[in-house]
Amino acid sequence: MILRVALDVPLPKLFDYRAEDATRADIGYRVLVPFGTKRLVGLVVELAAGSDIPAKRLRSAEKILREVPPLGRAWLDLVKFCSGYYQRPLGEVVGAALPPRLRSVRPFAEAPRDFALAPAGREVLATLPARQRRMRALLARLSQGPASESELAAQTRGARRLIKRCIEEGWIAPVVPECPVPGFVRAYDLTTEQEEALHKLRRGLERFGVSLLFGVTGSGKTEIYLQLIAEVLARGKQALILVPEIALTPTLEAAFRYRFPGAGIVTQTSASPELERAHGWVLAHRGRAHIVLGTRLAVFASLPDLGLIVVDEEQDISFKQREGVRYSARDLAIARAQIAGVPVVLCSATPSLESFHRASSGKYELISLTRRAIHEAVMPAIRLIDTRVHPVHEGLATPLREAIATRLARGEQSLVFLNRRGYAPTLACPACGWVKGCTRCSAHMVVHSADRSLRCHHCGLAERVPRVCPECGNPDLQAFGRGTQRVELSLRDLFPQAQVLRLDSDAVRARSRIDDLLERAAQADILVGTQILAKGHHFERLTLVGVLNADSGIFSSDYRASERSFAQLQQVAGRAGRASLPGEVLIQTRYPGHPLYQALVRHDYPGFANSVLAERREAGFPPFVFEAVLRAESSDAMRAMRFLREAIEAAPRQRSEISLFDPAPMSLARVAGVERAQTLLQSRSRPRLQAFLSEWSETLYRLPAQGVRWHLDVDPIEF
Ligand code: ADP
Ligand code: ZN
Ligand code: ZN
Numbered sequence: 066m067i068l069r070v071a072l073d074v075p076l077p078k079l080f081d082y083r084a085e086d087a088t089r090a091d092i093g094y095r096v097l098v099p100f101g102t103k104r105l106v107g108l109v110v111e112l113a114a115g116s117d118i119p120a121k122r123l124r125s126a127e128k129i130l131r132e133v134p135p136l137g138r139a140w141l142d143l144v145k146f147c148s149g150y151y152q153r154p155l156g157e158v159v160g161a162a163l164p165p166r167l168r169s170v171r172p173f174a175e176a177p178r179d180f181a182l183a184p185a186g187r188e189v190l191a192t193l194p195a196r197q198r199r200m201r202a203l204l205a206r207l208s209q210g211p212a213s214e215s216e217l218a219a220q221t222r223g224a225r226r227l228i229k230r231c232i233e234e235g236w237i238a239p240v241v242p243e244c245p246v247p248g249f250v251r252a253y254d255l256t257t258e259q260e261e262a263l264h265k266l267r268r269g270l271e272r273f274g275v276s277l278l279f280g281v282t283g284s285g286k287t288e289i290y291l292q293l294i295a296e297v298l299a300r301g302k303q304a305l306i307l308v309p310e311i312a313l314t315p316t317l318e319a320a321f322r323y324r325f326p327g328a329g330i331v332t333q334t335s336a337s338p339e340l341e342r343a344h345g346w347v348l349a350h351r352g353r354a355h356i357v358l359g360t361r362l363a364v365f366a367s368l369p370d371l372g373l374i375v376v377d378e379e380q381d382i383s384f385k386q387r388e389g390v391r392y393s394a395r396d397l398a399i400a401r402a403q404i405a406g407v408p409v410v411l412c413s414a415t416p417s418l419e420s421f422h423r424a425s426s427g428k429y430e431l432i433s434l435t436r437r438a439i440h441e442a443v444m445p446a447i448r449l450i451d452t453r454v455h456p457v458h459e460g461l462a463t464p465l466r467e468a469i470a471t472r473l474a475r476g477e478q479s480l481v482f483l484n485r486r487g488y489a490p491t492l493a494c495p496a497c498g499w500v501k502g503c504t505r506c507s508a509h510m511v512v513h514s515a516d517r518s519l520r521c522h523h524c525g526l527a528e529r530v531p532r533v534c535p536e537c538g539n540p541d542l543q544a545f546g547r548g549t550q551r552v553e554l555s556l557r558d559l560f561p562q563a564q565v566l567r568l569d570s571d572a573v574r575a576r577s578r579i580d581d582l583l584e585r586a587a588q589a590d591i592l593v594g595t596q597i598l599a600k601g602h603h604f605e606r607l608t609l610v611g612v613l614n615a616d617s618g619i620f621s622s623d624y625r626a627s628e629r630s631f632a633q634l635q636q637v638a639g640r641a642g643r644a645s646l647p648g649e650v651l652i653q654t655r656y657p658g659h660p661l662y663q664a665l666v667r668h669d670y671p672g673f674a675n676s677v678l679a680e681r682r683e684a685g686f687p688p689f690v691f692e693a694v695l696r697a698e699s700s701d702a703m704r705a706m707r708f709l710r711e712a713i714e715a716a717p718r719q720r721s722e723i724s725l726f727d728p729a730p731m732s733l734a735r736v737a738g739v740e741r742a743q744t745l746l747q748s749r750s751r752p753r754l755q756a757f758l759s760e761w762s763e764t765l766y767r768l769p770a771q772g773v774r775w776h777l778d779v780d781p782i783e784f
Contacts, residue, residue, distance in 0.1 A: 147400075
């Protein structure tokens with residue numbers, strides 16, 4: 066028999082291997098095979114009677130890895146869909162989908178099992194001659210209760226061999242862990258709105274369907290999906306929950322453990338230790354875990370009894386993988402739900418325009434929540450501070466300073482939000498106009514105050530701040546603009562009596578434990594931070610949010626910038642006044658009349674979304690067209706552009722309903738010494754775009770690369 070194996074190599078095909086003893090039942094198993102001079106772990110995808118490879122060149126598979134049960138049909142359909150839709154070889158998708166430990170050639174042993182004494186063993190123990198000292202010791206230990214192999218090995222020499230013999234003789238047996246029926250802690254009585262939403266969702270539990278759970282921050286969306294999950298578990302099914310941030314998973318996991326006592330809960334994120342991730346993955350794959358909770362990569366968890374998928378904060382761009390297989394976990398979640406015939410619930414206070422559009426046009430079920438769940442909590446009042454009228458000192462306009470002072474006097478907490486970490490975004494020489502750029506990227510370097518360094522936020526390059534201008538020798542170099550570190554210092558100066566704490570990814574990195582930092586954050590008087598503060602955390606005393614550089618989001622060349630900006634502002638505004646204290650949000654802007662701010666003040670996401678959607682329809686942008694880009698990367702910009710021109714030259718002639726644009730450098734053209742250019746494709750028809758891409762992609766693999774790396778990005782979010 067011939068195994069057709071998916072291998073994680075950049076070639077769009079399966080690889081044939083001989084395997085004498087293989088049967089169709091081996092489809093879905095991992096397999097160890099020789100590849101060139103290396104050995105690789107791949108996945109058996111098909112079985113064939115013959116191969117096109119000449120017999121003498123056909124190699125044999127080393128071993129079919131049958132310890133872990135084979136991946137099921139639905140899982141294989143998911144990776145095949147992903148491979149087809151995102152135009153990526155199946156082997157690469159499988160490589161991205163399996164946890165690293167399961168595609169390593171190092172043997173994988175499942176979590177050690179416990180052993181227990183069988184009745185036959187008890188009898189033997191009574192009659193075993195005294196000179197069989199070690200066997201007696203082992204059985205005697207087990208007569209007191211189950212023990213793990215490592216525990217037995219610590220106590221008795223040669224335990225492994227003895228255990229093997231005992232199993233063969235039927236004296237001991239591995240303990241099959243009991244799968245307890247998970248409980249559910251009902252923490253609240255649902256509000257009428259929540260009750261109605263849950264009712265609608267429950268009705269759809271046995272079939273495929275997409276629901277958009279659209280509710281203002283604090284409306285209790287989480288509570289609704291927790292109850293829905295409880296229902297799914299009660300029906301003996303598994304649930305998959307996708308969340309955007311790694312940082313949030315520990316808090317969420319703790320909440321899940323508390324709410325679902327006895328449930329098998331597995332987290333899957335790129336931060337999980339390799340072995341732990343593999344063990345969790347196998348547990349879910351064996352149907353022993355009830356809930357899988359994770360970031361985008363968790364969309365590939367194997368769940369044989371899948372009953373529900375939830376995508377929380379579905380608009381978040383972290384669901385889109387930006388290298389390798391460039392999938393959107395949200396979109397794959399929908400495809401997966403369809404394959405499995407189960408519902409998927411997308412949750413958001415500010416849905417992506419794609420999802421909002423589909424929900425408004427009836428493709429998804431729209432479930433809206435308009436009020437906060439906690440009785441007294443009202444939506445925060447949002448005020449715009451016109452910085453042309455109220456000048457800014459040290460980044461803060463007078464009304465914001467006064468508002469912070471009032472909070473301090475009342476013992477309440479303030480949050481100053483700006484989306485820029487570091488001390489200042491540019492270092493420049495006022496004498497000659499020199500600006501410090503990164504030598505490897507087309508970007509400025511950012512001044513960091515803690516160690517007086519310059520850092521590139523794109524490639525990580527770090528340097529010391531120079532003493533003088535390298536162009537003219539001027540010693541008076543100036544830091545322009547304002548990042549979180551600079552605002553932190555200003556706030557300390559302004560409010561010397563206050564406890565000021567900065568929360569951004571630098572602070573998180575410096576103190577590796579996020580929970581530790583969050584604990585300190587709860588105590589602080591003033592928090593300064595970036596978007597990592599915007600999500601999910603509840604601070605009881607927080608009643609004021611000030612936003613500093615909001616305008617940077619509204620005049621970007623990226624058509625998605627305003628959508629993201631609105632989402633982020635609403636999210637950060639939602640931090641204010643979550644409990645019984647009313648919240649206030651002050652946004653500093655030079656353009657208070659801008660429709661985005663006007664909609665924000667009215668808490669009118671639908672109004673904002675509909676007006677942006679109208680513009681997008683007019684201009685021919687997603688979700689009214691579908692997009693893909695062909696991207697080329699090279700150390701030489703000319704080569705990248707030449708490759709793209711040749712690719713367009715070689716593109717299929719049949720181009721009805723496809724627009725293929727001229728190649729252009731990306732907006733950030735150079736990153737870490739790599740020049741990046743791309744060519745955009747648009748189509749009103751997704752199937753036509755797909756067909757075009759498949760055909761084109763075959764040609765692309767045959768083009769001479771000449772120092773260029775290329776990839777297709779379907780539904781891209783970077784330009
Ligand atoms: P969302 O996910 O919509 O932002 P959450 O589910 O996090 O909202 O709920 C916001 C807050 O309201 C949480 O502190 C939650 O514990 C609380 N909450 C949710 N539902 C209820 C309810 N029915 N009664 C009282 N409090 C609730
Ligand atoms: Zn100079
Ligand atoms: Zn750089």
